[in-house]
Amino acid sequence: MYVILGESPEQFFGDSLDEAMKASVSENLRGWSPELRPGTNLYLPQYIVAGKYCDSARDVWWKYVREEPMKRTRPLLTGGLYHKLISEIIQEAKKYIYNSGMEPGFDISKHLSSIMEAVINSIFEQEKGDVINLLRVSDINEIKDNMRKMWNYQAVQISASVNMVLSKFTTIDTDALVSKAIPINVEQRLDGSRIGLSRQLSVDAMQVPHAVIMDIKTGKPRHFHKLTVTGYAMAYESEFRQPANMGCIIYPQFMEGKSVPYIEKRFYVIDDSARKEFIEERDRKMRIILEGKDPGLATHCPDSCGYFARCHPSGKDERVKADQ
């Protein structure tokens, strides 16, 4: 029996996991297939291949051909802070179970509440430079409030999972408790080089018991987000030689007056078409880097883009101005 953040796999996934496991995937598109080797010695970070916020991929040209570092923007920083929080609470919960050994007084809910402020402050401290440069005091207060909502919400889910597993068994050792109640590995290190990705990928995956690749994103769901979990799934397959047919992306939203985040889950079957799209995108970006040719402006340039000031030195997208 597995419990996923307070829900059974049936409640959490519905029929999606069964459907994903039945999906037929071509052997030559599995991460372990030698046909997927990139044929160059470029190893790209996953966000470079899967990110399509810039549809012309001029951001890749700036970074690799012109060697201009991407300016971190407020949305990028904020997304990173929330992502870190989710990762921390899972790791802290596991650490508590392993350290306490479920001795008398074991109370994971109380423990997670007691460390919340310290963890949030430490996450901000790690990003101190960008926090000072990019966020106003009001932004910091709002993000911290949202992080508390997320932490409290997750703490309740994790505690419920742990208690539910404990209530099913007269005895259970700590390792079994962790794997059943919190069956997610966060920031697992994978070598993505066999499919042209970095050697140090950081991947979140559930084992329920099949591998499900997890991600969290702020902002609205976009079609190409599927490529993120697809790339990670293929890297997972290349390392473990086990199929990973499903990805799940969690989109939290924070609303004023609501004490818990609104959580939208999207499930993605890592089918042949997603795998082909990922490989095409990888090859397109590798070509831009190897040929060095400027691919030109994207169809739409969000002002949250880290290269906006480089592409639009006037501070505005000149094409938008011309249309007005």
Ligand code: SF4
């Ligand atoms: S400003 Fe536009 S063209 Fe330039 S990198 Fe960003 S999205 Fe791409």
